[in-house]
Amino acid sequence: MKTNRAVRSPGGLSVRLDVRALTVVVVLLLTALTASVVLIGTGDFPIPAGDVLRTLVGEGNAGQEFIVTELRLPRVLVGLLVGASLGLGGALFQSISRNPLGSPDVLGLGQGATAGALTVIVLFSGTAGQVALGALAGGLVTGFAIYALAWKRGVHGYRLVLVGIGVSAIVTAVNGYLLTKSDIVDAARAVVWMTGSLDGRDWDQVWPLLALCAVLVPLVLAHGRGLRMLEMGDDVSYALGVRVERVRLLLMLSAVLLTASATAAAGPVSFVALTAPQLARRLTRAPGPNLAASLCMGAALLVTADWVSQRAFGAEQLPVGVVTGVLGGVYLLWLLVTERRAGRI
Secondary structure, eight states, rough: OOEEEEOOOSSSSSEEEEHHHHHHHHHHHHHHHHHHHHTTTTTTSOOOOHHHHHHHTTOOOHHIIIIIIIHHHHHHHHHHHHHHHHHHHHHHHHHTTTTOOOHHHHHHHHHHHHHHHHHHHHHHHHOOHHHHHHHHHHHHHHHHHHHHBBBBBSBBBBHHHHHHHHHHHHHHHHHHHHHHHSSSHHHHHHHHHHHHHTOOOOOOHHHHHHHHHHHHHHHHTTTHHHHHHHHHOOOHHTTTTTOOOHHHHHHHHHHHHHHHHHHHHHOOOOOHHHHHHHHHHHHHHSSSOOOHHHHHHEEEEHHHHHHHHHHHHGGGGHHHHHHHHHHHHHHHHHHHHHHHHHTEE
C-alpha cells in the first residue's frame, strides 16, 4: 500500500505527505484527548464524559466547575505536557545518537535533574518552586557534561550513550549520598518526589511548561529535515548543506530542556522517553525521527498510565512513575532481546 503522496502548491512547491504517519499522529492525538476527558471524570466524585465536556466549555454547574477546572484539569494538562516533552526529547536523543537506547533514562538526564532537586530539598529545604528550578538546573548541567565528555571531533552515537551511562552511574551515587545525609522528613519528601507523580499538580506547573513547549516544539519541528539528514551520518549531512554541529547542539539543548522541565514539573517519570519514540516508529513504519508521532505518543502514554493507576488501585493508587516504570522496564527488556537477536548490540 502506497502511503506517500506528493502535494503541489499553486506556487510550484512540492511537499511529500506520508498518509500513514499523518493518520497515526491524528489517532494518537485523539487518543490522548479522549483519555484526558476520561481521566478528568475519574476520582472520588465521578463525572460523566459528557458533563466534563460541557464543563470545559463553561456549561457545568458550580460544583463541576470547581472540580474540573481547579482540581483535575491542571493535573491532566501537566500530564499531557510532560508526556509530550518526554516523548519529543526521547525522539531527539535517539535520533542524534542513532541508537534506540539513547534516551534520557539511559543517558542520565533524569538522574541529573533528580540530583538538582535533591540538593535543594536536602541542603536548603526549598519550596516546591525552588525544587523545580533545582531539577531544571541539574538536568542542564548533566546534559552539558555528557555532551562535553562525549565530544571528540563531533559526537558519535555510541560514545554519547556510553558516556551517558557512566555519568548516570556517578549521579545515581551522588543521589544516594544526598539521601543518606538528609533527615527523615526531607528524605521522605525526596523519595516521594523521586517516584514521579502528578498528584497535587496545579496551574503553577502548567504555565511554565506550556510556555517552554510553545517555544521549543515549533523550533524542534522546524529542524526535522536537518535531524533526518543527521541520521545518515555527518559526512552525508555536510554534503547536503546541513550545519551539523550547530543543528546537533541546538537540538540536544532543546532535548535537555524538554526533559529537565518535564522532570521539574512531575518528577522523574520513567521510560516514557524511551518507549514513546520506539512505539511511534513502529506504528508509522516511517524512517526518520517521527517527532510529531513521538510527541503525541508520549502524551497518550502518560495520561493513560495515570488513568490506569487511578482505576486499578483506587484510593491506594500508585504514582504514575511506578506504572510507567513497570511497563517501560518490560519494554526495555524486550527491546534489548530484539536488538541482540538482530546483532546490533
